[in-house]
Amino acid sequence: MTIMRRRGRPLPRPGVLITAALALFCSAFLVLPAGAAPVPYEDCPANTLCLYSGPAGTGERRDFTDRQGVEGYDAAWDDRTLSLRNNTKLWACVYVDAGYGGLLQTVSPGNSDDYAGGDARWVNTISSHKPVPSRAHCFTGYERCPDDRVCTFTQERGRGPMTAHVPATDPVTGNLGNSYGATAAPRSVWNRTGRHVCFYPEPAFTGTWTDGTGRTYGAYVVLRGDSTTVPAPFAGSFRSHELVGGTAECQ
Template sequence: MIRSSLGRLAIAGLAAVLLAACLVWSQAGPAQAAYNDCPPKTFCLYTEAGGQGQMVPLAPKDGPVLDYGTVESLKDRTFLSFRNNTTSWTCLYDDPAYGGTDTQAVLPGHTGGDLAKGTDGQPKVTVASHKFAPSKSLCRTGFDRCEAGRICIFQGPSGRGAGGVASQTEVLPDGVLGNRDYGVTWDDKLVSVANRSHKVACFYRDPGYSGTWQAGSVAYRAFVVLPGEETTLPTDYQRSVSSHKLADAEGKC
């Protein structure tokens, strides 16, 4: 009787262990399956944490998306997690056109995770635009949007935010494209500049290449950006530019 009771206890214990193992396996199964639907060479965003919910694939070959509000599969959605199946850094931005205060750079090959959260427990980046970059440092700049031969102006630092890459441009006599008087769209909004032309870009406080900036007892007529330079304007010059022209030399500004 004693042997029989011990035998039954041993069998019962073994059954309990097997049941517990099955429960662990069944609970781990869905978690292990998370992020597995992300295709190769693709960055995937998910509408729920942990790689759950609806998945939207984004491929480097398709280029950046400057405004999620213009893409049917992306607009009106809040994304909470991601997987990076690419060999590039993926740069996520809080506002369209690489704008906003917060960004998140996701390293190549990241197997999946939730978006970084702020002190309120919500994602710090609501993801309104993205691009792919060869390094993490390039996630902080948007100057790469500026094409050769253009003077590009931006409403955010380091070439981020809304850009004047293709707005209010005219062809100057030598074929260079550049803005003149900014008008309502750009007046007092410029924060950073990229000069991809072979001319000197001269920026002015007032329309018609006029006005001055005052620094103590010294008045400065123009803020100059040389060919090939890209810069964020000093604080005193930011959001106070109304026109610019191109010149053959700095002394002609």
């Protein structure tokens, strides 16, 4: 048998090299633990938004379809989400307040998000979410308002808790509309009726506002079909509104 030598050391035969390589390849599989940890979020089903009570897809899981928008979680889940997987083809909008209000995070289709180790404002504070076709839809909540209603919202751009007002005729004033207390404090409005809406600072469809220049206003008008974020000095001060055929009918 002939053995080739280089620098005084024998070279192994080709068959020896192949055997050694196979041994190394097999040993790579043998060192893997039998109970290897699963990949984070891999348990989230297709077409599902999965919320987790722990970081990186751990803890208890809540599943929602790609058509389920939730304005407020039940008491057992509210303020518990610490991570999520958006395993849908839609954007996921996540909010710290009920009614799609407060701070907002957007999660693109197929991605995940972890809130446990970042901004403290997101740790155990998430209270609502909705799936939408584009990221722009995350920034408004007007779509909740039903037909033939005046809807008022506690936050800008139709976000936050919503009140859908059912018009009624006031027995004293005869105004067709609604009167409400300070707790409503609307900051945005969608008028989905066929009439214009006149808002007032007093419950009896009266009162005036004065702005920083000294000008006085007797009503804040939202035309039929319009939605708006209410500016100062009107924001948060509406106490009643009436439906009218023309803006000249405002008090």
